[in-house]
Amino acid sequence: MLIREAGAGDWPRIWPVWHRIVAAGDTYTWDPGTPEEAARALWMSPAKRVYVAEDADGTLLGSAYLTPNYGGPAAHVANAGFMVDPDRAGRGTGRALAEHLLTEAKARGYRAMVFNAVVETNPAVRLWTSLGFTILGTIPNAFDHPRDGRVGLHIMYREL
16 A cells, blocks of 8 residues: 555545545534535645555555644644545555554654544544544534434544
């Protein structure tokens, strides 16, 4: 697997994965009906460093971004987002992207990483805790899950 910084030309390959995951409405707090141009602005914002994971033949496996969570005196706290193609899940792509971004964040001077709204039923919660993230708190009934009803949103944190 190759993980590299994404370029503008990668968006057409990221978009179908982004759309499928967000439209499912069960892991991200973004509007499931987000149009492509708005999605591109969210994911490919100039404030973010965006990465793609590809297999040996160049097939997109997933994408992730790294950005400051806050500004000013708290700009040393990173935030990140991760998406793995659901057809290629369970093969270590999420973990590889997470490990890559944790290394990148530390190298770029971040001292911590926070996730502001992790849906408590998201299987990625196990990944984040295995990588040393702790759940600082849960906002109860904050997310309308399409199958599970109202569930909580975790705030997760890790020092780098």
